[in-house]
Amino acid sequence: MNDAVIVAAVRAPVGKRNGALSSVHPADLSAHVLESVVARVGVDPVEIDDVIWGCVSQIGEQTFDIARTAVLSAGWPDSVPGTTVDRQCGSSQQAVHFGAAGVIAGHYDAVVVGGVESMSRVPMGSANAAGNPIGERYIERFGAAFPNQGVGAEMIADQWRLSRTQLDEFALRSHARAAAAVDAGLFESEIAPIVVDGKVVDADGGIRRGGTLETLAALRPAFREGGSVTAGNASQISDGSAALLVTNSETATRWGVKPLARVHTAVVVGSPPMPMLTGPIPATRKALAKSGLSLDDIGVFEVNEAFASVPLAWAAEFEVDQAKVNPRGGAIALGHPLGGSGARLMTTMLHHMIDGNIRFGLQTMCEGGGQANATILELL
Structure with missing residues (x-):
């Protein structure tokens, strides 16, 4: 039976809203990481059987199957197809799952998976501007209000009795760890620098140094009066793209390339549409059960910080x-x-596993509509 192995994983630096990457069309940002991921292994793009690309706001510059547009923008042969996936925030993690499944099934010998979002150019929620995406039967079941992730984050904080201080402390830790990683040069191996308007962009734009609990405490709650969720303890609105090259061991050997990791286990779950963001909990349990591994076997976890209350719960x-x-x-x-x-997340987790010689890593993230993916990688 085929396996699915990752032979390269790269990402663009992440730009903050209206920051260094805001002038880059999302298809061009995608093309940049497509070029970079095949360059890492020296493979001819004609060998790629498909590109599976995550994108949430598929409207305007991010519509018309941006995966295929990115392939052509990268200068790849027009024989290389592409398809675009929407599983909300987990879209590119799901792209990894689809790509790995295709390789294991023998449908592909090699596939590039990943995704893009330019939130500066295509604002979050803009895909819903043309009409309400929720029909009458959904409303009858769950109520008339469109699910709000921020309100869901507040509900999670309430359910797990997480204080505003705990959320803010978690946010400070995220910035401190990211700054320490920058200072140690840990992101250099995963970031593919990009030239924008004649300047090289090679670092993430959102990391803040020197924050304090006092400064975060001054921020107003974003979703509920007297609430705990603020712009300071929630994820940033950003521009970015990342790509992984997935193949099987036989093809990697033919290319003369050493695999980095194996896609060991891949699962997806549904969870209540409100509070929407609890899916990583059952997804983690499902991944561990399917893999036969225990928590103690996992050397690193990536739990997406959509809001601080999500990884804390x-x-x-x-x-x-x-x-x-x-x-x-x-x-x-x-x-x-x-x-x-x-x-x-997967690119960062994989490079951390390589640097620390960590055998197993588990990634999970909450997703709009009440869903979550979980993936276990095994270092090779």
Whole structure:
């Protein structure tokens, strides 16, 4: 039976809203990481059987199957197809799952997976501007209000009894860990610098140094009067893209390339549409059960920091050394370019595994509509 192995993983630096990457069309940002990921292994793009690309706001510059547009923008042969996936924030993590499944099934010998979101150019929620995406039967079941993730984050804080101070402390830790990773040069191996308007952009734009509980405490609650969720303890609105090259061991040997990791386990779950963001908890349990591994077997966890309450609630359910959770910071510090975030997290986790010789890593993230993916990688 085929396996699915990752032979390269790269990402663009993550730009903050209206920052260094805001002038880059999302198809061109995607093309940049496509070029970079095949350059890492020296493979001819004609060998790529498909590109599976996550993107959430598929409207305007991000519509017309941006995966295919990115392939052509990268100068790849027109024989290389592309398809675009929407599983909300988990879109590019789901792209990894689809690509790995295709390789294992023998449908592909090699596939590039990843995603993009330019939230500066295509604002979050703009895809819903043309009409209400929720029909009458949904409303009859769940109520008339469109699900609000921020309100869901507040509900999670209430359910797990997480204080405003705990959320703010988590946010400070995210920034501190990301800054430490920058200072140690840990992101250099995963970031593919990009030239924008004649300047090289090679670092994430959202990391803040020197923050304090006092400064965060001054921020107003964003979703509920007297609430705990603020712009300071939630993920940043960002621009970014990431890509991984997935193949099988036989093809990697033919290319003369050493695989980095194996896609060991891949699962997806549904969870209540409100509070919407609890899915990583059952997804983690499902991944561990399917893999036959225990929490103690996992050397690093990436739990997406959509809001600080999400990984804190996850941590409350699992007895895990918090030094293993988002060790290089997360979306609160680095940013959350929706459709590209799953591949960004996986790229960061994989490079951390390589640097630390960590055998198993588990990634999970909450997703709009009440869903979550979980993936376990095994270092090779």
